Amino acid sequence: MALIVAKFGGTSVADTARIETAAAKVLREVERGNKVVVVVSAMAGVTNQLVGYCDSISKMYDLREYDAVVSSGEQITAGLMAMALQKIGVQARSWLGWQVPIRTDNVHGKARIEDIDVTELRKRLDSGEVAVVPGFQGVTDRNRISTLGRGGSDTTGVALAAALKADRCDIYTDVNGVYTTDPRIVEKARKIDRISYEEMMEMASLGSKVLQIRSVEIAMNSNVPVQVLSSFEDAIGSDLPGTLVTREEDIMEKEIVSGVACSRDEAKITVLDVPDKPGLAARIFGPLAAAAINIDMIVQNVSSDGKHTDITFTVSRRESTRALEVIGNLEEFKGAGVLTADNVAKISVVGVGMVSHHGVASTMFKTLADKGINIQVISTSEIKISVLIDEQYAELAVRALHEAYGLSKKAA
Amino acid sequence: MALIVAKFGGTSVADTARIETAAAKVLREVERGNKVVVVVSAMAGVTNQLVGYCDSISKMYDLREYDAVVSSGEQITAGLMAMALQKIGVQARSWLGWQVPIRTDNVHGKARIEDIDVTELRKRLDSGEVAVVPGFQGVTDRNRISTLGRGGSDTTGVALAAALKADRCDIYTDVNGVYTTDPRIVEKARKIDRISYEEMMEMASLGSKVLQIRSVEIAMNSNVPVQVLSSFEDAIGSDLPGTLVTREEDIMEKEIVSGVACSRDEAKITVLDVPDKPGLAARIFGPLAAAAINIDMIVQNVSSDGKHTDITFTVSRRESTRALEVIGNLEEFKGAGVLTADNVAKISVVGVGMVSHHGVASTMFKTLADKGINIQVISTSEIKISVLIDEQYAELAVRALHEAYGLSKKAA
Numbered sequence: 001m002a003l004i005v006a007k008f009g010g011t012s013v014a015d016t017a018r019i020e021t022a023a024a025k026v027l028r029e030v031e032r033g034n035k036v037v038v039v040v041s042a043m044a045g046v047t048n049q050l051v052g053y054c055d056s057i058s059k060m061y062d063l064r065e066y067d068a069v070v071s072s073g074e075q076i077t078a079g080l081m082a083m084a085l086q087k088i089g090v091q092a093r094s095w096l097g098w099q100v101p102i103r104t105d106n107v108h109g110k111a112r113i114e115d116i117d118v119t120e121l122r123k124r125l126d127s128g129e130v131a132v133v134p135g136f137q138g139v140t141d142r143n144r145i146s147t148l149g150r151g152g153s154d155t156t157g158v159a160l161a162a163a164l165k166a167d168r169c170d171i172y173t174d175v176n177g178v179y180t181t182d183p184r185i186v187e188k189a190r191k192i193d194r195i196s197y198e199e200m201m202e203m204a205s206l207g208s209k210v211l212q213i214r215s216v217e218i219a220m221n222s223n224v225p226v227q228v229l230s231s232f233e234d235a236i237g238s239d240l241p242g243t244l245v246t247r248e249e250d251i252m253e254k255e256i257v258s259g260v261a262c263s264r265d266e267a268k269i270t271v272l273d274v275p276d277k278p279g280l281a282a283r284i285f286g287p288l289a290a291a292a293i294n295i296d297m298i299v300q301n302v303s304s305d306g307k308h309t310d311i312t313f314t315v316s317r318r319e320s321t322r323a324l325e326v327i328g329n330l331e332e333f334k335g336a337g338v339l340t341a342d343n344v345a346k347i348s349v350v351g352v353g354m355v356s357h358h359g360v361a362s363t364m365f366k367t368l369a370d371k372g373i374n375i376q377v378i379s380t381s382e383i384k385i386s387v388l389i390d391e392q393y394a395e396l397a398v399r400a401l402h403e404a405y406g407l408s409k410k411a412a
Numbered sequence: 413m414a415l416i417v418a419k420f421g422g423t424s425v426a427d428t429a430r431i432e433t434a435a436a437k438v439l440r441e442v443e444r445g446n447k448v449v450v451v452v453s454a455m456a457g458v459t460n461q462l463v464g465y466c467d468s469i470s471k472m473y474d475l476r477e478y479d480a481v482v483s484s485g486e487q488i489t490a491g492l493m494a495m496a497l498q499k500i501g502v503q504a505r506s507w508l509g510w511q512v513p514i515r516t517d518n519v520h521g522k523a524r525i526e527d528i529d530v531t532e533l534r535k536r537l538d539s540g541e542v543a544v545v546p547g548f549q550g551v552t553d554r555n556r557i558s559t560l561g562r563g564g565s566d567t568t569g570v571a572l573a574a575a576l577k578a579d580r581c582d583i584y585t586d587v588n589g590v591y592t593t594d595p596r597i598v599e600k601a602r603k604i605d606r607i608s609y610e611e612m613m614e615m616a617s618l619g620s621k622v623l624q625i626r627s628v629e630i631a632m633n634s635n636v637p638v639q640v641l642s643s644f645e646d647a648i649g650s651d652l653p654g655t656l657v658t659r660e661e662d663i664m665e666k667e668i669v670s671g672v673a674c675s676r677d678e679a680k681i682t683v684l685d686v687p688d689k690p691g692l693a694a695r696i697f698g699p700l701a702a703a704a705i706n707i708d709m710i711v712q713n714v715s716s717d718g719k720h721t722d723i724t725f726t727v728s729r730r731e732s733t734r735a736l737e738v739i740g741n742l743e744e745f746k747g748a749g750v751l752t753a754d755n756v757a758k759i760s761v762v763g764v765g766m767v768s769h770h771g772v773a774s775t776m777f778k779t780l781a782d783k784g785i786n787i788q789v790i791s792t793s794e795i796k797i798s799v800l801i802d803e804q805y806a807e808l809a810v811r812a813l814h815e816a817y818g819l820s821k822k823a824a
Contacts, residue, residue, distance in 0.1 A: 058496075080481060083474055086477075
């Protein structure tokens with residue numbers, strides 16, 4: 001008998017018919033003798049509608065009230081899922097964030113889970129009841145509803161699995177797993193059966209939208225195996241229905257490169273002709289960090305005259321306007337030329353095997369050069385290499401790299 | 413400085429623009445130096461949509477989960493109203509049922525408020541903050557969300573006013589007060605400036621849908637003046653913007669008849685040729701009461717042969733099928749003929765002055781007779797007389813009675 005957390009995303013609970021389909025998946029786990037905690041997202045479109053209401057009242061809305069409004073989306077699904085389970089004979093009860101309770105910090109709109117008290121939940125699971133928990137929400141020490149930020153239902157699922165020491169967290173979504181790259185770009189993209197937490201973190205942060213990065217971090221820290229699988233199909237002819245995200249040690253066949261990711265969420269900013277003095281980077285990036293703007297890639301050119309240089313970095317597109325404002329307000333850079341570009345894409349190759357294999361980077365650079373694609377910025381970590389290129393070549397680059405690293409599935 | 417509870421119904425908060433209009437009304441109270449608690453309904457249509465989701469999963473849904481789902485409608489409005497108030501400079505905070513807390517019994521779907529702990533609420537009001545409370549919801553001693561049944565937001569408003577010993581509870585709605593009768597039927601219907609709790613109870617129970625009856629009961633028991641007024645207009649040329657529901661002693665000019673009410677929610681059931689023995693009524697109405705079916709009017713005919721009689725009563729239309737089932741299952745009445753009719757309307761005249769004035773009933777009967785309208789059933793209380801008539805004459809009867817009691821407003 002295992003304890004499973006099963007999380008269903010927005011498209012998997014898009015309407016009451018799909019909620020019933022999802023309930024049938026839960027019934028199957030119950031019939032296998034498993035204890036199940038179900039975590040649900042809001043029905044597709046509901047969260048956007050609720051955010052739209054908030055926006056239409058004020059762009060500067062109070063995040064505490066935003067949380068009260070927006071958390072109701074998952075609350076609705078939780079009640080409906082409990083009803084759907086009861087209808088097919090499964091004893092079930094909904095548990096809202098404050099009822100569990102799932103305690104978070106006070107950072108409304110993107111709260112972090114601090115502690116989940118599973119005492120009551122465990123009692124009810126032991127009595128044979130399925131618990132249905134709305135994702136994305138918790139309660140602060142001031143007794144206010146908080147939300148975890150977009151995609152937070154994955155985090156709720158994995159955090160509950162960690163707190164309950166569950167055997168597995170199943171993330172039901174609209175794809176049947178994690179792929180070597182976006183199958184819409186490369187038809188021959190292959191489903192990955194097993195992937196390490198570290199690789200998944202990179203894939204998640206690099207534009208593969210299957211799992212929220214914070215949830216992978218929690219899974220890694222507490223060693224919860226996470227399975228990504230489809231709520232719409234039953235896998236046939238595969239040893240695993242989806243993709244299992246697990247410890248590197250538990251993966252037998254390690255790929256040098258596991259996948260190729262593509263992100264179009266980048267904006268490139270270049271500050272021209274800044275005085276080349278020690279501490280330059282700190283004077284630019286300190287104020288940006290203070291404004292809570294995340295910097296991704298950074299490159300500083302060699303100074304040609306020994307006195308001035310250019311500095312280039314990337315931020316997410318939705319933060320680029322704010323980043324420009326912050327720089328514009330810095331006394332030191334008043335009058336400095338600033339170039340910005342949104343027409344860039346970040347292409348990354350990810351793989352835990354990379355650290356012990358030479359030539360991964362040179363294969364990447366040669367492949368792109370052969371296609372005549374210019375590399376604007378490079379950044380690397382132990383398990384990934386990312387390059388920034390002109391957005392119009394993004395798909396060409398992904399296809400070429402996917403082929404170059406031998407990731408495509410064999411023709412049938 | 414007064415303490416006011418202001419409740420806004422579904423049409424008054426139908427969309428974000430109307431929520432902002434309602435917020436402006438609250439600002440006006442704050443500018444007068446008043447402390448304000450705002451109670452909000454769900455945005456028009458939202459509750460029906462949520463109930464529709466529940467129905468589509470199962471007609472036999474669990475009421476505990478129904479409450480979790482349906483209560484989210486008011487939760488959404490509460491957050492949005494707090495935002496709208498903040499936008500115009502009013503310090504505001506939403507308080508959900510479990511946050512106040514508003515404690516109810518465990519009868520999910522139609523819970524009764526048992527106790528409201530206003531300690532925290534009062535502190536925040538004293539600090540100058542406006543509290544926004546979703547109507548219709550509370551929390552049980554098992555920490556589950558409960559709802560008060562349809563129209564329960566009025567009850568939340570009045571119960572909060574009672575618990576806070578508020579100076580007044582303002583019920584903002586889509587009409588500007590309580591009328592002597594339905595203005596859609598009688599163009600000359602007059603807005604009533606002041607009406608007693610007792611009369612309002614009768615009006616509420618007799619089909620005037622302005623206030624929920626339970627809320628009037630609570631107001632009467634705790635002497636909270638309730639004002640019904642429009643959220644869409646500002647009254648001009650009237651001593652009161654709306655209708656004040658208050659103690660009879662506080663009403664100077666007492667009308668003999670205050671209003672004429674019409675209800676089309678009745679179904680008439682006649683059980684034919686039942687043995688005329690002592691306890692007959694108890695043997696029919698006992699089982700109906702046990703099935704939680706409310707009986708309204710009852711008439712038992714005089715027995716013609718001394719052995720058999722007919723018994724006629726009315727129930728609300730949506731309960732008539734269940735009532736017929738209950739009677740069909742009674743051993744004693746097996747084979748008895750049962751007649752039912754939905755094409756009936758109940759017309760009532762209401763007035764506290766009635767008890768000390770003769771001739772009110774005879775005026776009613778004569779007026780109806782003059783129009784050739786047959787009376788099927790009569791029931792009376794100290795402050796009202798109701799008759800059941802053929803539904804097709806309902807409007808004719810209302811117009812004739814409104815005229816007969818001199819209720820029409822003078823021509824301008």
